[in-house]
Amino acid sequence: MKSELYSKHAEKYDAAVQNNIYNAHLERPSLQAMLGELTDCNILDLGCGTGVYTEYLFKQGASTVTCIDYSQDMINLVTNKLGTLFGNRITAYAHDLTKGLPNEAPNSFDVIICPLVLHYIEDLSFVFEEIHRVLKVGGYMVFSTHHPFADFECSLSGNYFERERITETWNTVGEPVEVTFYRRSLTEIMTAITSNGLAVTEITEGKVDEKAKVIDEKTYEHLSKNPNFIFVKCQKMA
Numbered sequence: 001m002k003s004e005l006y007s008k009h010a011e012k013y014d015a016a017v018q019n020n021i022y023n024a025h026l027e028r029p030s031l032q033a034m035l036g037e038l039t040d041c042n043i044l045d046l047g048c049g050t051g052v053y054t055e056y057l058f059k060q061g062a063s064t065v066t067c068i069d070y071s072q073d074m075i076n077l078v079t080n081k082l083g084t085l086f087g088n089r090i091t092a093y094a095h096d097l098t099k100g101l102p103n104e105a106p107n108s109f110d111v112i113i114c115p116l117v118l119h120y121i122e123d124l125s126f127v128f129e130e131i132h133r134v135l136k137v138g139g140y141m142v143f144s145t146h147h148p149f150a151d152f153e154c155s156l157s158g159n160y161f162e163r164e165r166i167t168e169t170w171n172t173v174g175e176p177v178e179v180t181f182y183r184r185s186l187t188e189i190m191t192a193i194t195s196n197g198l199a200v201t202e203i204t205e206g207k208v209d210e211k212a213k214v215i216d217e218k219t220y221e222h223l224s225k226n227p228n229f230i231f232v233k234c235q236k237m238a
């Protein structure tokens with residue numbers, strides 16, 4: 001689901017997520033806490049955005065990182081920021097994940113991350129089929145997505161179990177930008193994972209960092225008491 005937030009506003013988005021509450025003090029620390037030792041790992045960063053995670057993965061010792069995002073503006077930012085630093089250890093290209101991962105070889109990644117991307121994709125099953133194909137046996141994927149309970153608050157149908165396309169206006173970059181995503185049940189997310197040969201090994205609901213208190217106390221209080229994202233680790237057993 002394309003949004004100008006990740007194309008026209010890519011640079012502003014990059015600046016915003018460096019130190020905002022939702023990304024820097026809730027989502028990233030919560031997802032990073034689920035990653036194991038990354039030294040010498042070949043990692044796939046799905047929906048890499050501006051490369052904040054990519055840089056982190058290299059700092060943790062990743063051998064190579066492949067970055068995929070359907071926004072060419074995001075890929076340009078990643079290449080400009082990290083291309084020279086990491087040379088041939090980084091591959092970054094624009095591609096729509098709903099078309100699968102045709103450029104990636106079977107059994108080629110130790111770790112896959114996919115932070116805050118899956119709510120933009122309607123058919124999760126095909127994406128997980130492809131993730132299973134390109135992961136090495138024993139390798140794992142960690143992703144975050146909107147928490148189904150949080151998203152149910154914006155349901156128009158009132159039917160939690162029915163997938164819904166939702167359009168909202170967000171102020172992430174300091175001006176209103178429309179964003180469209182899919183709201184879905186926890187059952188739908190879990191079924192997409194397990195019916196494609198992956199085993200769920202950990203689920204968390206994240207924890208907002210106390211540092212967020214000084215940025216915006218009201219938002220900090222809200223996030224301390226209400227789930228916003230869900231974090232899942234799943235492994236390829238065979």
Ligand SMILES: C[S@@+](CC[C@H](N)C(=O)[O-])C[C@H]1O[C@@H](n2cnc3c(N)ncnc32)[C@H](O)[C@@H]1O
Pocket residue numbers: 001006017046047048049050051052053068069070071074095096097098114115116117120121
């Ligand atoms: C909220 S941003 C997250 C970026 C990055 N993962 C992070 O956490 O900083 C979502 C990203 O997913 C990308 N995206 C959304 N749908 C996609 C799709 N079907 N294929 C590839 N990338 C997609 C967007 O372009 C955007 O860069």
